[in-house]
Amino acid sequence: xxxxxxxxxxxxxxxxxxxxxxxxxxxxxxxxxxxxxxxxxxxxxxxxxxxxxxxxxxxxxxxxxxxxxxxxxxxxxxxxxxxxxxxxxxxxxxxxxxxxxxxxxxxxxxxxxxxxxxxxxxxxxxxxxxxxxxxxxxxxxxxxxxxxxxxxxxxxxxxxxxxxxxxxxxxxxxxxxxxxxxxxxxxxxxxxxxxxxxxxxxxxxxxxxxxxxxxxxxxxxxxxxxxxxxxxxxxxxxxxxxxxxxxxxxxxxxxxxxxxxxxxxxxxxxxxxxxxxxxxxxxxxxxxxxxxxxxxxxxxxxxxxxxxxxxxxxxxxxxxxxxxxxxxxxxxxxxxxxxxxxxxxxxxxxxxxx
Amino acid sequence: xxxxxxxxxxxxxxxxxxxxxxxxxxxxxxxxxxxxxxxxxxxxxxxxxxxxxxxxxxxxxxxxxxxxxxxxxxxxxxxxxxxxxxxxxxxxxxxxxxxxxxxxxxxxxxxxxxxxxxxxxxxxxxxxxxxxxxxxxxxxxxxxxxxxxxxxxxxxxxxxxxxxxxxxxxxxxxxxxxxxxxxxxxxxxxxxxxxxxxxxxxxxxxxxxxxxxxxxxxxxxxxxxxxxxxxxxxxxxxxxxxxxxxxxxxxxxxxxxxxxxxxxxxxxxxxxxxxxxxxxxxxxxxxxxxxxxxxxxxxxxxxxxxxxxxxxxxxxxxxxxxxxxxxxxx
Numbered sequence: 166x167x168x169x170x171x172x173x174x175x176x177x178x179x180x181x182x183x184x185x186x187x188x189x190x191x192x193x194x195x196x197x198x199x200x201x202x203x204x205x206x207x208x209x210x211x212x213x214x215x216x217x218x219x220x221x222x223x224x225x226x227x228x229x230x231x232x233x234x235x236x237x238x239x240x241x242x243x244x245x246x247x248x249x250x251x252x253x254x255x256x257x258x259x260x261x262x263x264x265x266x267x268x269x270x271x272x273x274x275x276x277x278x279x280x281x282x283x284x285x286x287x288x289x290x291x292x293x294x295x296x297x298x299x300x301x302x303x304x305x306x307x308x309x310x311x312x313x314x315x316x317x318x319x320x321x322x323x324x325x326x327x328x329x330x331x332x333x334x335x336x337x338x339x340x341x342x343x344x345x346x347x348x349x350x351x352x353x354x355x356x357x358x359x360x361x362x363x364x365x366x367x368x369x370x371x372x373x374x375x376x377x378x379x380x381x382x383x384x385x386x387x388x389x390x391x392x393x394x395x396x397x398x399x400x401x402x403x404x405x406x407x408x409x410x411x412x413x414x415x416x417x418x419x420x421x422x423x424x425x426x427x428x429x430x431x432x433x434x435x436x437x438x439x440x441x442x443x444x445x446x447x448x449x450x451x452x453x454x455x456x457x458x459x460x461x462x463x464x465x466x467x468x469x470x471x472x473x474x475x476x477x478x479x480x481x482x483x484x485x486x487x488x489x490x491x492x493x494x495x496x497x498x499x500x501x502x503x504x505x506x507x508x509x510x511x512x513x514x515x516x517x518x519x
Numbered sequence: 520x521x522x523x524x525x526x527x528x529x530x531x532x533x534x535x536x537x538x539x540x541x542x543x544x545x546x547x548x549x550x551x552x553x554x555x556x557x558x559x560x561x562x563x564x565x566x567x568x569x570x571x572x573x574x575x576x577x578x579x580x581x582x583x584x585x586x587x588x589x590x591x592x593x594x595x596x597x598x599x600x601x602x603x604x605x606x607x608x609x610x611x612x613x614x615x616x617x618x619x620x621x622x623x624x625x626x627x628x629x630x631x632x633x634x635x636x637x638x639x640x641x642x643x644x645x646x647x648x649x650x651x652x653x654x655x656x657x658x659x660x661x662x663x664x665x666x667x668x669x670x671x672x673x674x675x676x677x678x679x680x681x682x683x684x685x686x687x688x689x690x691x692x693x694x695x696x697x698x699x700x701x702x703x704x705x706x707x708x709x710x711x712x713x714x715x716x717x718x719x720x721x722x723x724x725x726x727x728x729x730x731x732x733x734x735x736x737x738x739x740x741x742x743x744x745x746x747x748x749x750x751x752x753x754x755x756x757x758x759x760x761x762x763x764x765x766x767x768x769x770x771x772x773x774x775x776x777x778x779x780x781x782x783x784x785x786x787x788x789x790x791x792x793x794x795x796x797x798x799x800x801x802x803x804x805x806x807x808x809x810x811x812x813x814x815x816x817x818x819x820x821x822x823x824x825x826x827x828x829x830x831x832x833x834x835x836x837x838x839x840x841x842x843x844x845x846x847x848x849x
Contacts, residue, residue, distance in 0.1 A: 239747055269756040277753035285751075291744040293763050295770070295841055305752055340842045356752075 183254070184212040185396050186236070186281070186364050191249030191264070193231055193240070203469045205231050207420035207477070209249070210496060210504070213364060213396040215256075218387075220399045220407040220428075222443075223417030224466060229400045232417070233368050236398070237277050238268050255280055255363050279309040282357040286369040288349035292341040298325075298352045299337030305359035324355040328385060347378035351385065358389060365390075366398045371406065383410050404447060408432065413502070416440045419466060419477040426503030436505040439478045476508065484509055527834065531827050538823035539597075539816075543590050546812045546819070552582050553607045553810045593816065604813030608806070613817045617799065621821060623692060624798040627714060628787065631721035632779055639726045643733030644765060647741060658730055665727030671789040674720045678794070681716070689716040690795040698797075717794050721787055725779070729772065736771060740764035770841050777833035780825045 193206040206228040213219055221229050234240050236251055246264045253276065254260040266273040285291035293301060302324065303317040312320070318337065325333035328351040341349055350370060357365060367386065371379040387410060390397055399410055407414050408428065415425040416439065424437040435441045442462040451457075464481040473479045473490040482489065486508070494506040554576060561568055581589055596602040603613035646658040681689050690713075697709045740746070741764050749759040788800035799818055806814040838845045 234747075237751055239750055274753045274755060277751055279753055283748075283751045285744055285748060287744055291748045293745045293749070293767070294843060295767055296763075297842075304754070308753055340846070342843060343846065353748075 182214050182216075185215050185254055185256075186213040186398075187211065187252050187254075188232070188236070189250050189252070191232070191235065191251065192247045193228070193235055194245050194247045196243050196245065201470060204247075205244075205420055205469060206235070207472075208493070208506075209417070209420075209422050211398070211415055211422060211425065213398055214413075215363065215396050216390070216394050217412040218390065218397040218399050218410055219413045219415060219425075220401060220411035221415050221417060221422075222401060222404065222407055224402060226466065227417045228420045229402075229417055230368055233283070233366050233398060233400050236263065236364075236366060237281060237283055238263060238266065238273055239283075242268075253281065253364075275309075278305055278357075278362070279360045280362055281364040281366065282360070282362040283366040283368065284350075284353050284357045284370045287373050288346060288353045289341060289373075291353060292349065294341060297338050297340055298344070302337070302352070302356045302359055305356060309360045320359070321355070324359060325352065328352070328355045328358075328389070329381075330355070346374050347381065350374060350378075350382055354382075354385065354389070358393065361393055362395055364396045364398065366400075368400045369402070370399075372401070372403075379406075380409075386410065404443070416443065419472055420469065421477050421506065423478065423507070424503075424505040426499070426505075427501065430499075430501060430503045436499055436503070436510060437478075437507045438482045438484050438509070440505075442481075442483075476506070486512075523838070524835070527831055531831060534827050535820075535824060538827075539594060539820050540590065542816050542819040542823065543593060544586070546807070546810075546815045547586065547589075549810065551810065553812060554582060556810050557607070593813065597820075603817040606806070606811055606814040608809050608811045608814070613814050616814065617802065617817055617821070620797060620799045620802050621818075623796070624787070624800065625825075627692070627717055627796070627798060628721065628780065630714065631718050631725070632776075634718055635722040635725045635729055638722070639729035639733060643730040644737060644760070646730065646734045647737035647768075648760060650738065655734075658734075662727040662730045665723045666731075668723070670720055670724060670786060671793045673723055674716070674790050674793045677716055677720060689713070692717075692796055717787075717790065717796055720790055720794070724786075732772060732775075733768060736768035737764055740768045743767075766840075770837065773836050773840060774833050776836065777826070777830035780829040785822070 188209050188211040191206060191209045192204060194202050194204050196202045209228070209232050211219065211221070211232070221232065223229050231240065231244070235244075235246060249264065251263040252260050253263050261272070261276070263273070263276065266276075292298070299318060299321050302321040303312075303314060306312040306317040306320055307314065321337055322333045325336060330336050330348055330351050336344070336348070336352075341352075344352065350373075354370075370386070371382050374382060383406065386397070386399075399406075401407060411428050413426065414428050414431050415422050416431070416437065417423070418439045424431060424435065424440045431440060432444065435444050439462075442460075445460050446462060448459060462481055463483075467477075467480055474493070475491045476482070476485075476489045476494050479485045479489040488494075488508050492508070494508045495511065496504050496506050497510040498504055499510070554573060558568055558573065577583055581592055593604055596604060601614065603617070605611070606613050606616055609616055642658050646655040649655055678689055681687050692710060692713050693706070694709050694713070697706050700706050741760070743764065746759060746764050749763045750756070754762070785800070787796075787798065788804055790796070791798045791800040792804070799821075803815060803818045803822075805811075806818065
């Protein structure tokens with residue numbers, strides 16, 4: 166039932182709502198004193214729409230978290246956004262290019278936590294061990310809305326209640342280590358939502374939790390999104406979670422977003438060989454007679470320095486041909502907001518093998 | 520919390536009893552006693568002492584009695600009458616001798632600790648946040664120099680420089696006329712104009728150590744995810760660092776406050792001798808060489824007391840600032 170609900174866009178009228186956050190052609194380079202620079206993120210194009218969830222999937226180290234952190238400029242000083250833009254356009258305000266803001270500047274701090282907020286993977290280490298949950302949530306409201314401590318605490322208690330923490334008033338005085346993993350993540354979510362952000366970035370919020378808790382947290386996030394109407398960027402490596410929560414999905418491979426589209430389009434008809442390979446590596450429920458061996462993706466992810474100049478997937482792609490290693494494939498529009506970067510899609514049909 | 524304090528108080532009393540027992544045993548360890556030293560000194564000057572007088576003195580002080588009886592006499596005097604015994608050498612009650620000296624020690628070392636923290640905190644934080652910057656390297660170099668130079672040597676250098684450059688000798692804690700005056704603004708000023716040198720000397724090594732520890736602790740904490748969370752909230756970099764990682768990095772340092780008090784007292788002995796300071800250190804040294812046993816015993820016991828109290832203070836502080844300790848041990 167939840168799926169049907171989410172098919173209808175928020176606001177209801179037009180399918181093409183204006184994006185609130187769009188990342189265009191972003192590249193992020195990490196420099197280190199003793200090694201060559203590493204381009205961890207090479208080519209990322211993403212668009213987030215209010216009320217919708219975009220899931221960013223990919224293997225470990227493909228640049229998902231780096232992309233997410235770049236949106237709030239939370240990367241270390243040795244990371245540089247070399248190219249591209251992160252355009253944030255809140256309702257009724259002028260668009261801002263976050264990539265151009267200074268890291269500790271006032272305009273950026275006004276966005277952080279207030280308009281775009283973030284939930285992290287490890288709720289234990291992501292909360293301060295020596296401050297109470299309430300203290301850490303109150304702070305959001307005191308810095309962004311100038312609330313007095315007492316008013317902030319009232320809001321905090323209401324928030325904790327809303328995210329389903331029992332005994333919210335007492336729990337506000339608890340320290341993170343006194344709560345279970347699930348409750349800690351709920352507190353983290355309450356903190357992220359304290360100022361009613363328009364964009365919520367969730368960086369693998371359920372990875373550190375057990376499956377039951379994971380399902381509860383996903384339900385909670387979905388329900389809160391319906392209440393608050395925010396856009397959500399959900400990072401995960403779990404395709405099951407994607408199917409559960411996302412409206413749209415973007416697939417990342419080694420720093421490139423190779424395919425983006427609605428969950429139904431991408432899951433039903435993946436256009437990029439990497440996405441196709443990912444889909445066929447998921448175990449399927451079938452009768453014994455119909456069972457087939459899982460087909461893993463051959464080879465391993467190359468290190469960024471061995472990445473071909475062209476398509477990053479060339480070395481493992483079963484369909485690779487001449488232009489792949491040298492020419493970067495263009496972003497091909499496949500209709501209905503479905504995009505992919507693959508030379509196969511632009512190949513002149515005559516050349517196709519019979 | 521009250522139960523915790525109660526338990527600690529009982530443990531403290533037991534520790535003090537053990538300290539007194541061992542202290543009394545140690546000051547009796549060297550062969551002979553104060554009288555043998557006294558007779559030897561007199562003999563060296565060509566004086567002869569009447570054996571009857573010596574025997575009378577011996578009985579009066581209780582020398583020659585079994586250890587346990589001597590110990591009991593001493594301890595019961597302290598517990599029931601606050602009487603630490605008589606100093607042989609100074610021919611005065613120990614209590615009148617040590618309180619002023621010990622007061623000076625605690626005042627001086629307390630100030631040294633405060634200076635230490637005031638100087639080390641900002642430098643340590645700066646060195647960690649701006650790792651490998653020029654300031655960090657300067658702090659590191661300064662820190663190693665501070666750790667490497669012995670205190671007394673630094674005191675000597677300071678005395679030399681002050682004499683060469685300003686034609687002033689530094690030493691003592693008060694001007695000659697002020698020693699026994701009552702506390703007044705003039706006396707405080709006089710004290711400060713003398714005390715800056717010993718405070719500087721005493722706090723140097725500790726400051727250097729504190730900077731190193733704080734920098735290392737903070738470097739660990741700065742990488743933790745909760746710091747990123749704080750930044751993601753929209754806090755300014757300064758507030759992020761001061762409220763979260765610095766707060767956590769201070770915890771292990773607070774637990775060292777307890778050792779600081781006794782360490783400062785014992786390490787300041789040579790400095791006090793060099794700078795001619797009226798503190799407890801030189802008094803202890805002198806009483807030990809002359810086998811002035813009640814005086815030495817009293818000072819050792821009070822140092823033990825400082826250690827125990829210091830540890831209690833730092834444990835309470837730690838429980839106060841770190842909820843993991845407060846709620847962890849039930």
